[in-house]
Amino acid sequence: MAYDFKEIEKKWGGKFVGFAGFKAQDFESKPKKYVLQEFPYPSGSGLHVGHAFSMTGADIYARYMRMNGFNVMFPMGWDAFGLPTENYAIKMGVKPQSITKENTEKYKAQMNRLGFSFDWDREVDTTDPGYYKWTQWIFTKLFEKGLAHKEEMAINWCPKDKIGLANEEVIDGRCERCGTETERRIISQWVVKITAYADRLLEGLKDTNFIEKVKAAQTNWIDKKIGANIRFEIKDSEEKLEVFTTRPDTLEGVTFMVIAPEHKLVKELLENEEVKKYVNEAKKKSEMERAELGKEKTGVFSGLYAINPVTKKEIPVWIADYVLVSYGTGAIMAVPSHDERDEAFASKYSLPINRDYVPDMKMMDLIVEKGVGEESVNYHLRDWIFSRQHYWGEPIPMVYCENDGWVAVPEEQLPVRLPEVEKYQPTDTGESPLASITEWVETECPKCGGSAKRETDTMPNWAGSDWYFLRYCDPKNEDALADMEKMRYWLPVDVYMGGDEHNTLHLLYSRFIYQFLWDLGVVPKEYPEPYIKRMSHGVILGADGNRMSKSVGNVIIPDKVADIYGTDVLRTYMMFMGPFDATMAWNERSLVGVKRFLEKFQRLVEESKDKYVVTSAEGMRTIHHLVKGVGEDIAEFKYNTAIAKIMEAVNDLTKNKMELAKTELLMMVKVLAPFAPFVAEELWSILGGEFSVHVSEWPKFEEKYLVSEIVTLSVQINGKLRGTVEVSPEASEEEVKKVAEEQEKVQKYLAEGKVIKVIYVKGKTINFVLTA
């Protein structure tokens, strides 16, 4: 009988969408399981294989947990603010709102086709005013708590996208989105003090069960360094030069000082032509040029001398751009004998190198005693530039009043809705398109009632995705982010499935916002961290082994594969390709193997369904083994081996013509169900099961069926395999030894020496150790 996937998908697909069995029930007495899959940005090109892969993995887990009696929440939504939509809107002259609607509908249809068991009642959309009201509310709280302020600063500016970028969004000096080289611009920007939470973010990792690489990525990003700030006096001046160092013990080895070209001391030295020239050149250099590795260091002597607070030696102060103004104090004490960079600089400019001293751990005490410095901590983590000069984002809910300065829009006036505009184009001046809508900008100060102006910047993409998992707990709440009791029931997220690319930024921002909300007392006190486990899925490469890209033409469209092979084959194949977290190349041919397998499975069920009343003993063993193995594998996301086990069982049953009664056939179908939901439902129905197999109880294996009467042991002589014996699993050493020694081949090898030791491992091996 042919496998008509189109008919089966049509028949059951309609019933799956909106099926009550997939809905999460608040406060139900069953244990809860919150399975969170990163929500996508709904781009115009539709769902890609990466989405399909990750979501299938999450879906299998959610289905398995449901069948195991958990009240599962498996929601989905849209991270829909973003540049591509804005760009498309500009190009086509349409409203971003309507493009977003089109795209989300398309995504939703594709997800439903793939059979994902999302609870659509909890759908969220970051561009929905009912949602971004709370994104804005969070910002007003950050402002009230002194964690958000406006600052004039040099930012990374992308001349193509006309947008300010956070440091994290600049890769090798280029815009993360479009690859254009970024420029420096001075703009007044909202900055969020994530650094105030650096220690908490580091500490909190201990309460999570993230995989090692995720923890490492977060720790590295924060990169906490403990050292000392030391003040050096400047000769013939009242000024002091403060440096940060992790090696105060090398203070005696300091032979020169280096300050960044942007350092405040430099401003007074610009009369010196050489200094002026160097500083201007450094300013012109892009981030990329300055950060270029292996590049020869450059610098200029400032004319100043600092005095070593301990040795009292005079040492020259240099200006060089290998020292960054944004880290530490923007100045360093150079110890060429202990630092490669300092050494390279010293040898280029023929500066002295002191090799005749020994680093001294007591130096720190001396520094503190003399009052010239103290312990200090520095982080690589920088504060978070929160402003974007764009239309398609959450308006930052702030107004500027001549009397009161910056004032947050009060809760009852939220959301600050995005106004309809004629043009979405960003401006070259660096102002948001919102700035041109005078009637929107002109407003009233919430504090004094006087005239005031609205902030026209919008929030970065991350803002909406920081807290969406809270909203799923209570998506329609108009009075709070989400109801406290509902959050208390559903949180924390048990498994968060997503891509490696979000292991640093998104995860860190999201944890930070959660910790901030925790401090506000608006999320449950019991849970200091939002996510228990972070699972990062792998990457599917094109058939040529390269990353999928439109320009290369190696993109696999899940819809097209499903047209040819069916959804069940697509899902099962993706999970069978390799370990769930590995990087794997697409292989069209391997799809065929999965197709054959699902057909074979179906044939087996069809052929045995009315034939056997009782299952044979070996049939029982195969089935119970299967149930045990697949359950264990799914719980550990080892989907590739789970599928291999089902294949093995089907081969075994078919080849050895084992008999299966209906009960065991139903068990097999249940085990297949999370992977191939449509064909499983069909077979379930053929066997007389009631809709739906997906809410049926996961089968239980019984130990008594797992034990076999005979096991095969390896017989080793000096650790080398020389034969096998079949014995009872409970056989004694004497028995096994006797049976083994009866074998001609074993006798032959035993004759080569004298047995000095026998090692017997029950159920596994017997090893005869001979004299040399």
Place this chain on the structure above:
RNA sequence: GCCGAGAUGGCGGAAUGGUAUACGCUCAGGUCUCAAAAACCUGUGGGAGCAAUCCCGUGAGGGUUCGAUCCCCUCUCUCGGCACCA
């Protein structure tokens, strides 16, 4: 440079101290067919041999062990992340 992951047949990959290569692909042979495709069955790490069988074999080298893909040390390479961060 630092951090993380890894290296197993022709290919994707299994095996967490006990029969290396499960499962799938590929390929070869067979069944069915007028024929082909599909499907199904059998075989498929390398070498020697008619065969029984033997030797070699999990990136390289060493170690621990009766026994190592697995544990320890040294090295090489690949992938991912971070990086003039003092």
